[in-house]
Amino acid sequence: MKIWTYDKCVSVSELVSYELKRPSPLIMKEVCRALGNAAADDSKLLLLSSVGTVFCSGLEPSYLIGRLSTDRRKESSRIAEAVRDFVLAFIHFKKPIVVAINGPALGLGASILPLCDVVWASERAWFQTPCAALHLTPSGCSSYTFPQILGVALANEMLFCGRKLTAQEACSRGLVSQVFWPTTFNQEVMLRVKEMASCNAVVLEESKCLVRSILIPVLEEVNEKECQMLKQLWCSTKGLEALFSYMHSKTTEK
Template identity: 90%
Template sequence: MGEMEISGAAAPNRDKLGTSPSNGDAHLQGSAKRKLAEDKGYIFDKRLRYNVRQNEASYRFRDIVVRKEDGFTHVLLSSQTSENNALTPEIMMEVCRALGAAAVDDSKLLLLSAVGSIFCSGLDASYLIGRLSTDRRKESSRIAEAVRDFVKAFIHFKKPIVVAINGPALGLGASILPLCDIVWASERAWFQTPCAALRLTPSGCSSYTFPQILGVALANEMLFCGRKLTAQEACSRGLVSQVFWPTTFNQEVLLRVKEMASCSAVVLEESKFMVRSLLKSMLEEVNEKECQMLKQLWCSTKGLEALFTYLQSKSYNATSHESV
């Protein structure tokens, strides 16, 4: 439904991280609902998205929502132009703009989360096929550069990045997590990087970070075989730091983010610098190599055929009610 359609029947409210609330807020109507949204500050209904943006001065963005809170910036993936918060060059550019603004404002850290039940489904395969079918050489360069700049924005962000994973994180949506500083997940979250199924090489520096964090054997299973990790498995292997029960996930995350935001901005930034500074040059080099390889694959006929095959398989699995 288009974002200007805000006068129809009320959809379920969204809580502070963009997922559905478990209290009785969904029963409130009209002005009472709007008043509650103002009081709680984070109630988020996709069909009220246009009004929320105007109130929060985030109308510059179409596929993300940016909120300025006390001590931190909250960026929510909320794609209107792709399904399941999938990434396109335009969406990645919006995230880069949001990170660029947050890097120089008075916030002490950045919280990244998502609206809906899926955190991020990675690069939009349908978008890739549509673009690469027109001009493979030109579009492969453009999309690879967008991925490179997107990943680079996370590598160079000086303030701590906290990620709240409310649901599945796939492909590039999972690969960027080691580039962030703290990852908290809902019990409902799971992680998968089906690179081989798409005949693609790793992205998001995962060819380096996954073996470092998960160990070579498990990293290879994820990158080559598309192994799916549950939230608890990801936590036990170090990809996620804590897992929370779904009904209290948002409250647990926000409590901890606010505690972090009460710390000294200088201490937070300098601490991150000491932890990350030696890795930056390595991550930059890995990012460049990964994107160069993606560009070469997208230029090839076999690469395009693999995307078609993946989408056909995905459609079949969805029809058969299987997870993908």
């Protein structure tokens, strides 16, 4: 995932370009810092996109196993707090966030989309939050935002059964607002971002404030609860066992 800010003079400046393809607490902290900088600079909006063919693969099970095996109590707190702060940074970001998804968006990479403002996807994108299979509970406020957007039945099918959504399905159900052809995806996105950036910065920020402010306390509460629950699961012996057995099943699948 790349973070760009779109500045006053309608040029794109690359702000951060580390990969969110495999978010770790370290990467998440860097993204928070980048969002902090983008909030303070004179850009009008933020563009999240990815380099390569993957948007975000979610938390790496092998990373989780590695960390939790060393010091379960301490590491579960550390990772849960990193997730919490990462999600909070999106909840509190005041400028519009445009997301351009050109490949698979899994786990946190899919969960945070409803915390962003405009979401465009390439035909090649797809979306999955296989949390239950990974012995995880929902994160990124998806326990609240997914039912709101997708309806409770589809949201739960994604969260409980790991249902994959194609770009077109995600669009027809409201997670994404428009789908573009892969070969012209970047042009289509930049065309629209430029037009959006021609709007007045105050109007963009105040419009976002009107749309979001009423939900912020709810999202903060949901995020807190979700991360508490993750910490509890990671702390438990069963949580670790489930991650091991998931890794094992993935290995034997291959």
